[in-house]
Amino acid sequence: MMLQNDLLLRAARGQYVxxxxxxxxxxxxxxxxxxxxxxxxxxxxxxxxxxxxxxxxVTIQPVDLLGVDAAIIFSDIxxxxxxxxxxxxxxxxxxxxxxxxxxxEQDLQKIRVxxxxxxxxxxxxxxxxxxxALSGRxxxxxxxxxxxxxFAYMTEGSGSKTFSTAKKILYRSPELSHKLxxxxxxxTIGYLKMQIAAGADLVQLxxxxxxxxxxAQYRTFALPYIAQICNAINxxxxxxxxxxxxxxxxxxxxxxxxxxxLDWNIEPTTARQQIGNQKTLQGNLDPCTLYAxxxxxxxxxxxxxxxxxxxxxxxxxGHGLYPDIEPDHVRCFVDTIKSLx
Ligand code: CP3
Numbered sequence: 578m579m580l581q582n583d584l585l586l587r588a589a590r591g592q593y594v595x596x597x598x599x600x601x602x603x604x605x606x607x608x609x610x611x612x613x614x615x616x617x618x619x620x621x622x623x624x625x626x627x628x629x630x631x632x633x634x635v636t637i638q639p640v641d642l643l644g645v646d647a648a649i650i651f652s653d654i655x656x657x658x659x660x661x662x663x664x665x666x667x668x669x670x671x672x673x674x675x676x677x678x679x680x681x682e683q684d685l686q687k688i689r690v691x692x693x694x695x696x697x698x699x700x701x702x703x704x705x706x707x708x709x710a711l712s713g714r715x716x717x718x719x720x721x722x723x724x725x726x727x728f729a730y731m732t733e734g735s736g737s738k739t740f741s742t743a744k745k746i747l748y749r750s751p752e753l754s755h756k757l758x759x760x761x762x763x764x765t766i767g768y769l770k771m772q773i774a775a776g777a778d779l780v781q782l783x784x785x786x787x788x789x790x791x792x793a794q795y796r797t798f799a800l801p802y803i804a805q806i807c808n809a810i811n812x813x814x815x816x817x818x819x820x821x822x823x824x825x826x827x828x829x830x831x832x833x834x835x836x837x838x839l840d841w842n843i844e845p846t847t848a849r850q851q852i853g854n855q856k857t858l859q860g861n862l863d864p865c866t867l868y869a870x871x872x873x874x875x876x877x878x879x880x881x882x883x884x885x886x887x888x889x890x891x892x893x894x895g896h897g898l899y900p901d902i903e904p905d906h907v908r909c910f911v912d913t914i915k916s917l918x
Contacts, residue, residue, distance in 0.1 A: 581714055581715075589814035589835045589857050591889055593888065596887060599645060599893065600646055601639070601893060603898040605636055605648075606897075606898065608898050608902050626699075633706040636648050636717075637707060645715070654722030655730060657761065660693070662688040663688055665730075672735065681750075694771060700768075701775040704719065704775035704777055707776075718779050719769060719780040719781075723802070724762045725798055726784050726785045728757055728761060729789075732757075744789065766809045769806070770812075773812045773813050777813065779813050782818065784799065787819035803819075807832045815834040817838065818860075820896060823843045826843075830856060835857055841862065841894075845884035856889070859893050862910070864897065867902045868906070878914065
């Protein structure tokens, strides 16, 4: 299927674009009343993730309702622990919890490397349905959590401000940590390859908790596994988004990936200096900017693009949309980018 709008893929590959492509992290979700309506009919979040027709429906909503240049498949990074044998629950307003965790060598016996086609076939099916329904309107982004972020949830057992239990395991049991990180990495490579075979046009790794590690720990426990994944994926462009990892930008520049995602804690010009000209940059508007009035949103968005430049650049936020941001304000951001042609 030929894509009618391939701005995202051209920008990712460093090719010329008439204007930067735009999409938003968490564009499919609670900001859209249409998402909440689908969600309310269901028992819980996991039912939505595991029902391919519905996952496809909410994946396409932001393309129709916000006018973004890409869809991102509706799922969660926590499907990997689940496929490895560690199920999660999603509590309303409180986030994910894991009834069991991995904290010892014995615990490793409870889990296995995921077999993507049998354990995660519902994601492949959601991707196939989405691709068919999109019929080439925009590219579809696949994704997974980066190994350290998945490790953090599997050891901590829930979200946390400090992830001190996860970090304790890195300091006390480095061998166990590396074994678990390798199992997650192997699971993730198979999972991303399955998503690509099903139709994902680009894949993004979310290292949401990168910022809790020291540079030295990040080099030891995160980067080598991200590098393995980058080296294994040759089929489509890869984006690395590591929140809070401004200390690792020169190392990201060395990875075999196409795009580096940035949070709002770094100046675009600083990021470009550190990364150099070989990568496309993505980001990095503070999501809270979208609480402001339309004039402010337009000004801040234009300032951001002026700093990044229109080439080798994908417009996005510095992290996901918050549920109480008004859809009109999100559209103002998207329309500002689309008016840059
Ligand atoms: O539109 C999209 O971005 C695609 C869908 C998507 C979801 N989760 C749906 C979701 C994506 C890409 C994710 C990734 C994800 N999940 C990350 C990495 C990105 C990031 O935000 O740093 C992380 C850390 C998770 C884990 C996770 N899932 C948490 C901590 C929570 C609870 C927090 C919250 O916002 O409630 C979730 C739940 C979740 N995943 C929701 C959505 C739309 C909200 C729950 C709901 O709709 O009922």
